[in-house]
Amino acid sequence: xxxxxxxxYLLLSGIQHFNFCRRQWALIHIEQQWEDNVRTIEGxxxxxxxxxxxxxxxxxxxxxxxxxxxxxxxxxxxGICDVVEFIRDPAGVPxxxxxxxxxxxxxxxKRGKPKRNDSDHSQLVAQVICLEEMLVCDIHKAYLYYxxxxxxxxxxxxxxxxxxxxVNIQEMRHYFxxxxxxxxxxxxxxxxxxxxxxxxxxxxxxxxxxxxxxxRLNE
Amino acid sequence: MKKLLNTLFVTLPDTYLALDGENIVVKxxxxxxxxxxxxxxxxxxxxxxAGVSPALMGACAARNVNLTFMTRTGRFLARVIGEDRGNVxxxxxxxxxxxxxxxxxxxxxxxxxxKLYNNKWILERATRDYALRxxxxxxxxxxxxxxxxxxxxRDVEQxxxxxxxEGSAAVQYNSVFDDLILQQKESFYFYGRSRRPPLDKxxxxxxxxxxxxxxxxxxxxxxxxLDAYVGFLHRDRPGRASLALDxxxxxxxxxxxxxxxxxxxxxxxxxxxxxxxENLAVIMDDxxxxxxxxxxxxxxxxxxxxxYLNEKIPWGLVPYTQALxxxxxxxxxxxxYPPFLWK
Ligand code: SF4
Numbered sequence: 001x002x003x004x005x006x007x008x009y010l011l012l013s014g015i016q017h018f019n020f021c022r023r024q025w026a027l028i029h030i031e032q033q034w035e036d037n038v039r040t041i042e043g044x045x046x047x048x049x050x051x052x053x054x055x056x057x058x059x060x061x062x063x064x065x066x067x068x069x070x071x072x073x074x075x076x077x078x079g080i081c082d083v084v085e086f087i088r089d090p091a092g093v094p095x096x097x098x099x100x101x102x103x104x105x106x107x108x109x110k111r112g113k114p115k116r117n118d119s120d121h122s123q124l125v126a127q128v129i130c131l132e133e134m135l136v137c138d139i140h141k142a143y144l145y146y147x148x149x150x151x152x153x154x155x156x157x158x159x160x161x162x163x164x165x166x167v168n169i170q171e172m173r174h175y176f177x178x179x180x181x182x183x184x185x186x187x188x189x190x191x192x193x194x195x196x197x198x199x200x201x202x203x204x205x206x207x208x209x210x211x212x213x214x215x216r217l218n219e
Numbered sequence: 220m221k222k223l224l225n226t227l228f229v230t231l232p233d234t235y236l237a238l239d240g241e242n243i244v245v246k247x248x249x250x251x252x253x254x255x256x257x258x259x260x261x262x263x264x265x266x267x268x269a270g271v272s273p274a275l276m277g278a279c280a281a282r283n284v285n286l287t288f289m290t291r292t293g294r295f296l297a298r299v300i301g302e303d304r305g306n307v308x309x310x311x312x313x314x315x316x317x318x319x320x321x322x323x324x325x326x327x328x329x330x331x332x333x334k335l336y337n338n339k340w341i342l343e344r345a346t347r348d349y350a351l352r353x354x355x356x357x358x359x360x361x362x363x364x365x366x367x368x369x370x371x372x373r374d375v376e377q378x379x380x381x382x383x384x385e386g387s388a389a390v391q392y393n394s395v396f397d398d399l400i401l402q403q404k405e406s407f408y409f410y411g412r413s414r415r416p417p418l419d420k421x422x423x424x425x426x427x428x429x430x431x432x433x434x435x436x437x438x439x440x441x442x443x444x445l446d447a448y449v450g451f452l453h454r455d456r457p458g459r460a461s462l463a464l465d466x467x468x469x470x471x472x473x474x475x476x477x478x479x480x481x482x483x484x485x486x487x488x489x490x491x492x493x494x495x496x497e498n499l500a501v502i503m504d505d506x507x508x509x510x511x512x513x514x515x516x517x518x519x520x521x522x523x524x525x526x527y528l529n530e531k532i533p534w535g536l537v538p539y540t541q542a543l544x545x546x547x548x549x550x551x552x553x554x555x556y557p558p559f560l561w562k
Pocket of ligand 1: 020021022023024025027134184185186187189190191193195196200201213
């Protein structure tokens, strides 16, 4: 197993960017470019509610922890879980400072409604992998909460999901180590991309610069 | 393409700018003179001694609002820059090019080509539009020679040769610049460039317009992740924004000179708005400076067709677009740097 330097950990939140568009991920996570637009500002606002680290609620058999920092040494990723619910269960694991045994279930808050692609899903799977590694346990399900429909969707985590996320992260690592931003592949997703202004994917489809200059000089 | 937002010019001295929620407030003493939402602004530019609260500086830096301090006379003083979002890989390549004479020359020659091309068309247009007022024969000689020089530029790979060609082209262009002043000729004339200090009104206006353009260029370069201080034609000198100066070459004429000419020819300003200091430096009064800034801001909103992108964009985005294209060239996405060739 490769031991990653903590400074080189990739951000867990990047997995959804990566699945949306590899170039978008590289612009944000390698080049540190970020353009606020409505979408991301709303996203921030939504997160603020979940992002209250001091909040730790206990209700009967349920312990709710917000903004929990997690990481996986094996994958070299780090991030924050919006909410993790710990449910008291004899099949669970002991928690520091708590009596009894608990099973953890991450809940990730998302803007809008459930999407057809699996970019939200993959981020949740990565959180599960981190929690399993840190708590030494197995997690089989997690939840996505969508603000538009105002309720959560249960997500069953399969071995294939984990494998896909591992492959994703390896690929991200590969780009990251070479500091390489993949070229734009313009597609319908560019319309809703918050980095469209920075990426300007159409530039690369223009004609060669030398023919542009020659034709102007010779007119 | 990115959207062009407003620039807030603060010309009133003794004002203080502060942050209030998502707004910038302009205060004098304790009185609030104005309030603007920050998200509508692209840049804030203060003249004189307006102070700014640290909270506002932070908010500007975080939102990529370019905050600049100028002296009353429009000399650049300082700029607030937030945490560097620049891309190290891109910059390292920029430095490699800058350290390599031939590679530098290949980029710089396109910028100079742009400059000559644009200057040539400024002159051609004038002879076409004002054939009855202008000595077309005289100007024709200059445009022909600019055309010849442009062809020579294509293969230049030595910076000194490039500077030589650029220098003689500039002399030619300057020799007929005065011909383009068609109104108020008794008070506005151009004999040659004087900078420190500007010794006539036209030079005072040109210097001011170049400072504004340089400021826009610097922030455009930084916003695409390039280092405005490491250039290709202009060599490194501490405190000099060499790359911004390089990039300005192609835009000086078409952006700043034409702007100054239109201020004079359309009588937006007149000769009363200037005064002469003891050292013969010519300085604009506050009223004129305000008019110039207003006109500059209006000009930025005018649309033009970008010759390479074939897309209509506001003039104010031209510096940004060229910076973006330069970055694309440096990262290897384009075969050459495409200068802005206006006609
Ligand atoms: S504009 Fe398109 S290609 Fe560029 S980052 Fe966004 S989704 Fe990817």
